[in-house]
Amino acid sequence: xxxxxxxxxxxxxxxxxxxxxxxxxxxxxxxxxxxxxxxxxxxxxxxxxxxxxxxxxxxxxxxxxxxxxxxxxxxxxxxxxxxxxxxxxxxxxxxxxxxxxxxxxxxxxxxxxxxxxxxxxxxxxxxxxxxxxxxxxxxxxxxxxxxxxxxxxxxxxxxxxxxxxxxxxxxxxxxxxxxxxxxxxxxxxxxxxxxxxxxxxxxxxxxxxxxxxxxxxxxxxxxxxxxxxxxxxxxxxxxxxxxxxxxxxxxxxxxxxxxxxxxxxxxxxxxxxxxxxxxxxxxxxxxxxxxxxxxxxxxxxxxxxxxxxxxxxxxxxxxxxxxxxxxxxxxxxxxxxxxxxxxxxxxxxxxxxxxxxxxxxxxxxxxxxxxxxxxxxxxxxxxxxxxxxxxxxxxxxxxxxxxxxxxxxxxxxxxxxxxxxxxxxxxxx
Numbered sequence: 001x002x003x004x005x006x007x008x009x010x011x012x013x014x015x016x017x018x019x020x021x022x023x024x025x026x027x028x029x030x031x032x033x034x035x036x037x038x039x040x041x042x043x044x045x046x047x048x049x050x051x052x053x054x055x056x057x058x059x060x061x062x063x064x065x066x067x068x069x070x071x072x073x074x075x076x077x078x079x080x081x082x083x084x085x086x087x088x089x090x091x092x093x094x095x096x097x098x099x100x101x102x103x104x105x106x107x108x109x110x111x112x113x114x115x116x117x118x119x120x121x122x123x124x125x126x127x128x129x130x131x132x133x134x135x136x137x138x139x140x141x142x143x144x145x146x147x148x149x150x151x152x153x154x155x156x157x158x159x160x161x162x163x164x165x166x167x168x169x170x171x172x173x174x175x176x177x178x179x180x181x182x183x184x185x186x187x188x189x190x191x192x193x194x195x196x197x198x199x200x201x202x203x204x205x206x207x208x209x210x211x212x213x214x215x216x217x218x219x220x221x222x223x224x225x226x227x228x229x230x231x232x233x234x235x236x237x238x239x240x241x242x243x244x245x246x247x248x249x250x251x252x253x254x255x256x257x258x259x260x261x262x263x264x265x266x267x268x269x270x271x272x273x274x275x276x277x278x279x280x281x282x283x284x285x286x287x288x289x290x291x292x293x294x295x296x297x298x299x300x301x302x303x304x305x306x307x308x309x310x311x312x313x314x315x316x317x318x319x320x321x322x323x324x325x326x327x328x329x330x331x332x333x334x335x336x337x338x339x340x341x342x343x344x345x346x347x348x349x350x351x352x353x354x355x356x357x358x359x360x361x362x363x364x365x366x367x368x369x370x371x372x373x374x375x376x377x378x379x380x381x382x383x384x385x386x387x388x389x390x391x392x393x394x395x396x397x398x399x400x401x402x403x404x405x406x407x408x409x410x411x412x413x414x415x416x417x418x419x420x421x422x423x424x425x426x427x428x429x
Contacts, residue, residue: 016040017176017227027206029222037202039228045174050153052133062136065114082114090116091296092252093167099270100192100262103279105162110154111169115141125283155182163192170197171225180241190266199259200228215257231259238263
């Protein structure tokens, strides 16, 4: 057995039950073991945490039931809590115990609490030893339910049993290895160990667990729950102690919350419905047990139906919320579209006005262009006429130039003739 070390009054556990000391952060109250994938409380536990010397101060003294559990269950007294558990989880567990345990055999319930399951098993003909830590609770339950109460742990007894039950106990153990060793020594050949304990999913981080498995957050009670196991880690631990046959049944609170299992060092056998019926018919309280199981089954069916209705209601409400959200989004979009449309309409009106102004200006400019075109036509015609006049004048000028040139030539000829005649005249003188 490993010598696990725990620090009293400190905020850190030194190591996992498997011996690994390399623990990683998981949540504010827990570390995660990277070897066996178990959650390890960060709270410091004393090795003698299971001893009750003070009913008020010690963790598992009578105040645990009188105050903590009564308040958690929402009832007014321990008697009300006894009645509540009898008709709920105790009846559920009894149904499966009848399927797997040797009918009428000797059994021990460790951490029996207020003894509801032990009470039903005793009524069903089992020979029961019921273990609890608080002397005051042991005395009270011994009187109330007539059980054979043993104040202390399983190791305080040298008796052997055909079955040992530990429901909602395993997560409270500071040394689960020692407990399984003690169970192995006290179980008769073929004996069965029955456990219910929180079921941790190692595939999820803490943040993913809060999102996908939120109910499990209620089990992260670091000042009570020392180790939280996965199916794989608890199966490996059980097999290490020789419990090779392991069968998981549906947990009372759901498989996303707990695990409920039967383990044995021999192959597990199941009693038939006929065998259970015949057995209960032969014992004095058998018909009361059958009636209780039938009522519990009816109540469970009604609860499942209510849950199904609640699920459908939740889905419908979710759909309504989704539709309301869609409606709000659509209304927001419509308001945005309306605002955009109004802005665009204002822009269109402005553009229409500007377009009208531009159109009038264009028409005016077109009229000016047409007028200018007409004037340009007149000017072109006038220019053409003037060009023709110029050409005509040029032609006439050419004629005049030729005439002038001719006359100039004639003048020059006459001048020359006059000069010749004058010269002849001078010569004659």
